[in-house]
Amino acid sequence: MSARRLAAGNVSGYPQAEGGGIGLSGPARDGYLTIRGGAGGIAVQLEELTGGAEKLDSLAADLLAAETEVGRIGEQLGMIAGAAPWSAAPHIAAVRNSQWSLRLVRQEMQQLSTRIRDCRREYELAEWRADAVRFLGFAGVADIRGSMATMAGTGVPDRSSVEGLVSTLGLESADTRRRIARAPQLRDLLMGFLRPRPLQLRQEETLSVALDSSPAGLLERVRLIDARGAGFIEILAVGAGPARTYVVVVPGTQAAGSRMGGENPFDEAGIAEGMFYGSAEIDAAILSALRAAGAEPGASVVAVGYSQGGIHAMNLVADPRIRHEYNVGYVLTAGSPVAGINAPPGVGSLHLEHRADWVPGADGTPNPDTRDRVTVTLGSPPVAGPGEGGLGAGHSLSGYENGARLVAASSDPSLVSTTAALGVLMGAGGSATATRFQLTRSRELPRRAPATEPRSRERGLGGR
Secondary structure, eight states, X not given: OGGGSEESSOOSSSOOTTSOOOEXXXXXXXXXXXXXXXXXXXXXXXXXXXXXXXXXHHHXXXXXXXXXXXXXXXXXXXXXXXXXXXXXXXXXXXXXXXXXXXXXXXXXXHHHHHHHXXXXXXXXXXXXXXXXXXXXXXXXXXXXXXXHHHHHHHSSOXXXXXXXXXXXXXXXXXXXXXXXXXXXXXXXXXXXXXXXXXXXXXXXXXXXXXXOOSHHHHHHHHHHHHHHOTTEEEEXXXXXXXXXXXXEEEXXXXXXTOOTTSSOTTSXXXXXXXXXXXXXXXXXXXXXXXXXXXXXXTOEEEEEXXXXXXXXXXXXXXXXXXXXXXXXXXXXXXXXXXXXXXXXXTOEEEEEEETTOSGGGGGSSOOOOOSSEEEEEEOSOOOOXXXXXXXXXXXXXXHHHHHHXXXXXXXXHHXXXXXXXXXXHHTTOEEEEEEEEEEEEOSSOOSSOGXXXXXXXXXXXXXX
């Protein structure tokens, strides 16, 4: 978007030393990575600039008071000496020059504060224009060429083109969710047999595993739990004692061998539950799984999900039932349309998207740019691993694992900050305890949609 690089002079995000323009830097780039949000994101730059303007205003007010006082002293000295304020007497001239110096500094501070506020207004206007252009479905020549080249190489739409199409149709996920939430009966009618149904939860095994606690290592756990079988999730217990962290691993869509709306909660119908029902039944099952895995109230929780699993992971950390019982600290998603789901303030999140992957664009809008939320767009050539590529090579889990390794090796401030936050929760890795559960969707539809039931409703092992 054009607003991502706005400048009236420099683009460092800070004032120039000699009265130059004020600017904001757009998304940072590090090789194949384009980074948006986090410690170096535009939202943080705006916070810092606005805070700086407020401090400058306060200092200017103090200088004005000092300037006024010095002027009063000069007048009194002139009265005592019987001289005019413009007298050349050394002591009167010194006071007068001090007043002028204070005035010049005050005026410079006020001008700098004005330029900073002008920068913010320019940015907000540019954002409005960019949103309007995206809503109307227009794209720059460079964007169109890039999308066409990507689609020619992969055979499927890219993220940018799908995001623009969804936005043009007025189907942005956040707005669509709000509209649907206002008409739950109509939603249930439209969803029909795709409506969420209660889940049975069965604990299958507990084993010790060697854990790579990096973002790439956590995405590898998604691959392993997906290979375990249909409907499986994994709860990893990392560390010991009060500092133990529990990692919830949720797979992507499991369409092969599954009947849509059948027993597997991660079939295509699971996407509808995540997008339109807030993963209500999935969240309830994961809450029971955390308890069964030994997670005590107040324990730290990290959620990891790929594709559909990323939607459930974001809904999990946003669910008040989970946050009431556990300290949700971080969420990692890959290839997931999660722009319309907001984690609470203070919960770190890292979202991996690929330029050639249309799935993250299905929500019709970019992820929010906030201090806690970092979105990385991968621009590396998409390569699908064995058995991957059904939705295009850009959506392959292998590609996202490779991108996660680049993230961990990057020196970008936003990525250093977010990976450090994950490291605090995960430690150095090593041995972990993995408890695996299988979720099975019941045959009977609930009498009421999950969204209309009390949020405190919980279901234990075996669907109790």
